[in-house]
Amino acid sequence: MENQKQRQAAYLRRSLFDQGYIDDQFIHLEELQDDANPNFVEEVVNLFYTDSARLIRNIELALENGPYDFTRLDNMMYQFKGSSSSIGARRVKRQCCQFQEYCNAKNIEGCKNTFQGVKQEYNTLKTKLEAYFQMAREGSHYV
Amino acid sequence: MAGDYSLSGAQELHVLAVDDSHVDRKVIERLLKISCCKVTAVESGRMALQYLGFDGEKSSLGIDELKVNLIMTDYSMPGMTGYELLKKIKGSSTLSKIPVVIMSSEKILARIDRCLEEGAKEFLQKPVKLSDVKRLKDFILRGENDNKETEEMKQVSCPRKRKLQDCSSSPKCSSTPLLKHSLLKHPKIA
Numbered sequence: 213m214e215n216q217k218q219r220q221a222a223y224l225r226r227s228l229f230d231q232g233y234i235d236d237q238f239i240h241l242e243e244l245q246d247d248a249n250p251n252f253v254e255e256v257v258n259l260f261y262t263d264s265a266r267l268i269r270n271i272e273l274a275l276e277n278g279p280y281d282f283t284r285l286d287n288m289m290y291q292f293k294g295s296s297s298s299i300g301a302r303r304v305k306r307q308c309c310q311f312q313e314y315c316n317a318k319n320i321e322g323c324k325n326t327f328q329g330v331k332q333e334y335n336t337l338k339t340k341l342e343a344y345f346q347m348a349r350e351g352s353h354y355v
Numbered sequence: 356m357a358g359d360y361s362l363s364g365a366q367e368l369h370v371l372a373v374d375d376s377h378v379d380r381k382v383i384e385r386l387l388k389i390s391c392c393k394v395t396a397v398e399s400g401r402m403a404l405q406y407l408g409f410d411g412e413k414s415s416l417g418i419d420e421l422k423v424n425l426i427m428t429d430y431s432m433p434g435m436t437g438y439e440l441l442k443k444i445k446g447s448s449t450l451s452k453i454p455v456v457i458m459s460s461e462k463i464l465a466r467i468d469r470c471l472e473e474g475a476k477e478f479l480q481k482p483v484k485l486s487d488v489k490r491l492k493d494f495i496l497r498g499e500n501d502n503k504e505t506e507e508m509k510q511v512s513c514p515r516k517r518k519l520q521d522c523s524s525s526p527k528c529s530s531t532p533l534l535k536h537s538l539l540k541h542p543k544i545a
Contacts, residue, residue, distance in 0.1 A: 237482050244385050244485070252385060259378045290431065294460050295378040298482050 217351035224344040233337050237300030250352075254345045260299050264334060267292045275324055285323060286315040292330075303333045368495055369393040373403045373428035373440065374458070379481070383427065383458075386488045395423075400435030403428070404443060407450055423453055425495050429481075430459035430466065438470060445474040454495060458483055 214222075228234045238253070245252045271288050274281065293308035307330040314322030370392045372383045380396045387394045397403050407423065426444065428437040435443075437457050444450045457470045460481040467478045476494075479487050 240482070240484060241382070244382075244389060249385070256378060256381055259381055263377055291376065294481070295376055297460055298376070298378045298382055 215351055217347055219351075221344060221347040221351050224340065224347060228340055228344065233303055233340060234300045235302040237297065239300070241299065257299055257341055257345070260295050260301075261338060263295050264292060268331060268334065271327060275320075275327060278320075280320050280323075282315045282318050282323075286312055289315065289330075301334075301337055304330065304337055307333050367391060367393045368424040368492060369395070369422060370425045370427060371403060371406065371423045372396040373398075373400060373426065373432070373437065375399060375429065375432040379429065379458075383483060383488075386483060386485055389485065390488045390492050392488075392492065399432060400428070400437070400440035400443075403440060407444075407453075409443065409447060409450065424499065425491070426453055426455045427479075427483075427491075428455065428457060430457050430461075430470070438466075438473065441470060441473050441475055454498065456491060 229238075241253045241256060267288055271285065271292070274285055274288065289308050289311050293305055293312070296304040296308060307326060311323055311326040311330055314320075314326055368391075370387050372380060372387065372394060374380045374383065374396070375398050377398075380398065384394045384396050395406060397406060403426070426440075428440050430437040437459075441455050441457065444453060444455055451474075454476040455474065456477045456479060457475045458479045458481050459466065462480060470478055477491065479491075
């Protein structure tokens, strides 16, 4: 029996897909959940936040001053792109790809500008996912 | 059944997963557990070799507990890449028989070719799916049972045909199931 919060959670989830924030990989993760592991997706996403915070910080530091090590920047972004892809963070991943293109072109301004986009997408996704998981959790307490 | 160390469908495969990404380790661990595999997940090639007892390093576990039936490793890792780990394993007299699967988010043909040539059983694109793991498990189990059959054949006459490509368990099975998701049909593997 669905309650208000469950409906809201479903709505939040639906719009995350519709607006392209997450893709099918997120569904693949949901399929790995069961009664014994009901919070698997949220646990993976929390790991993603931890990893991302570290990578974002390191990339930020690397972008502060020259000389710029484009190989290192590319490697760090490759890692971030990888974990974004693993949770289905579609928009974040796209920004990561753009950043890597600027690395290849050794275009530091392009990198810096795109990195703002990466952070923006990441923060938006994090906010939306946190709201979704919160709502889903509250909804499940009534079950 | 005392003394039966063979792998049957009921027995668990022990998979060693190697990936520097915390997120990916957690996901592959879950995929393998759902597929009824025992999992040991490590974050680097160096730790993988240490676990396997490479270079005569004594593992704290007994031989039977340690026995790894499959190694799944990420390609791009700091320090030792998955390719370098593959080479070390295939170059080791004690470990070379363990099948190694490489995982990568990048579909670079030269990379795939290099890994398959070095003896990788398969090259999986990330993110790895449950269907990939299930397919892999079936393949490994068949391989292990074939090995056991070889031993048995020496003693008893076996009515079953050997080396039968039994794909009845997999609806998506084609003539080269392992290479279905690889971009290269490598002549040495087929």
